[in-house]
Amino acid sequence: MSKQTSRKQSTGKQAPRTQPPGKQAARKETAPKQASDGRVPAPAPAPAPETAGSPTTELSRRRLLGTVGAAGAAGLVVGGAGGAFGASALRDEAPEALTSIGSTRVAFRAAGGGHQAGITTPLQATGHLVAFDLAPGTDRKAAAALLRRWSRTAEELMAGRAPDADTGVALDAGPSSLTVTFGFGHSFFGRTGLTKRRPAELDPLPDFSADALDPDRSNGDLWIQIGADDALVAFHALRALQKDAAGRARPRWQMNGFNRTPGATAHPMTARNLMGQIDGTNNPKPSDRDFDERIFVGREAEQAWMRGGSYAVVRRIRMLLDDWEKRSRHDQEKVIGRRKDNGAPLTGGSETTPMRLDENRPDGLPVIPANAHARIAAPESNQGAAMLRRPFSYHDGFREDGAPDAGLLFICWQADPLRAFTQIQRKLDRGDALSPFLRHEASGLFAVPPAAEPGDYVGRPLLEG
Known part of the structure; x- marks a missing residue:
């Protein structure tokens, strides 16, 4: 887990949520403007069509x-x-x-090869990660039909509309910044006869000494990331997509996460993880000159269908919270290399002040310890390697020994996992002071293509190209 490359949102801090227009503006038939992060305020819908003498049909x-407010009276x-x-x-x-x-909406489609939602979208309060394996006998044509159906459902849900045969779970909710992101695992290509179109960047991750991976909760043919600022909206999307997969794919594993709800703090700020540390300070930002180069696949990529896409590394990392909480605050700060109260580096300043890795104490030892997590994970310590972290926390109850089964659903994005995640994780694996408090229990790597263009579905250039 790399604290230096985590993020709360694409700007490194949580942006204020877009406020909806008033009643009169909501009734105008003008298209809402799309924000730079893909969110637009969801307009109030027109009344559903009716027929004379009959109830509303949809x-x-x-x-x-608009109906529930007057329900009691x-x-x-x-x-x-x-x-x-x-x-x-x-x-x-x-x-x-x-x-x-509830009013905020993220666009599902993107013209001109844009990126899928859920990568640079501000981090939501609730998330679900789920991997699927294709059902026996599911070929390339059937897989295309599934992605076509999933894309249609995701577009409806992200716009705040109910799909066909809806469960009714989120009838009274708006889009709530819902995002649905689709990816392909290494095994998908062999099952669909597309081995020649599998990118080299999707080769399996190497083994790390700290790994204790459960194969049943790792990898998968297909992967979906769901995020929303309302838990029922997120579950609604999860359930709808699971129903769509019936007969074509079956769930392999599912993980559920959470983050701080937007507006829970007095002002927007970087999130904290379950260790109480500010987590996301040094994430790459879209304003960085080399952001796209680091995070998204370039035009020179051999596999054309992945140009403009990204690679997601997913890790379930359990935190040994009982052990961590026994350490003094001073010791915790030495392990991380940053102050716990405001996230500032131990060399001084504020959260965003650059670390002075060459600054020493009067005794000659570095102010930021040589094995501090922040030092080892820093781009300066890894030939400039960086990844865009967009995690969720999780808590799955308690283990047999009474310890909390809790930690981080680590998700990071990069143009090349070998040059980003693998390079940084190898460095952490060799002496990170935080490693004794972590257990890597599940892992996956997925190719996430660009967003579907209007009239298209996610992955069509791969499946039909």
Whole structure:
């Protein structure tokens, strides 16, 4: 786990959420502007179509929002004539506009080879990671049909609309910054007869001395990352995509995570992990001159279908919190190389002050210890190697010995895993002071192609090219 390359969001700090327009603006038929990170405020939907003398034939996920506010009072009046829901669903007035977290929407599609959502999108409060294996007999054509269906469902959900045969879990919620990101594992290419189109960057990761990996919770043919600022919206997306996969793919493993909810702090700030450390200070930023070069696959890539895409390394890293919390704050700061209260390097300044790795104490020893996590993971210590970290925390109850089964769902993005994650992890593997407090228990590497263009689906250039 690399603290130096983590991030809360694409700017290194949480950006304020886009506020929705007022009622009048919400009713205008103008397209909302898309922000630089892909989010746009979700407009209030038009009333669902009706036929004379019949109830509404269809309700969008957002449509129901305008019905629930009057549910209690309407129930007293309508009684047995269909209840509050039946009465309010027939009204003509537009639903109330969503506010705050529920109103934000991230675009699913991107014209001109844009990146999938969920990579540079500001980190959401709730996440699900799930890997699938193709069902026996599922060929390339069937896999394409699955990706086509998944893309259609993801687009509907991210826009705040309910897909076909909806479960109703998130009927009264807006998009809530939902993102759905799709990737392909190493084994996918052999199962679909596409071995010649498998990128070299997808070769299996090497073994590390700290690994204690469970093969049943690692790898997979297909991978989906789901993020949202509302837990029900995230679960709704997970359930819909699992249902879409029936008969074509079966879940291999699933991991559930969380982060701080937007607005929970007095001002936007970098998140803390379960060790209490500010985690995400030195992440690459889109404003960096070489950001795209480090994070996204370039035009010169041999496999054209991956140009503009990225590679995701996924690791389930359990934190030995009982052991960590026994250490004094002073000792914890020496292990990390940064102050616990504000994330500043031990050489002084604020969270964003560059570390002075050559500064020594009066006794001649470095102020930031030689084995401090921040020093070893720094780009300066790794020939400039950097990766975009976008993790979730997790807590899966308690182990048999009573210790919490909790830690980090580590997700990092890079143009070349060998030159980023593998290079940094090898360095950490040889003497990181944080390693004794961590256990790497699951791992995966996935090729994440660019976003689907209008009228297309994710992965079509691979599956039909």
